[in-house]
Amino acid sequence: MSLKYKKNASILVRGLTHLLYVYIIFVPVGYIASLNFVQSNY
Numbered sequence: 001m002s003l004k005y006k007k008n009a010s011i012l013v014r015g016l017t018h019l020l021y022v023y024i025i026f027v028p029v030g031y032i033a034s035l036n037f038v039q040s041n042y
Helices: 002-041
Strands: none
Touching: none
C-alpha cells in the first residue's frame, strides 16, 4: 500500500517538475515573441 502510494507520489512530483520546466521555458519565449509582435505592428 505505502509502496504504491510512494510510486504515485514520485510520478506526480515528476509531472509537476516537468510542467514547471515547460513553464520556465515557454513563458519568457512567449513574452519575447509577444513583444516582437507588438513592436512589428507599430
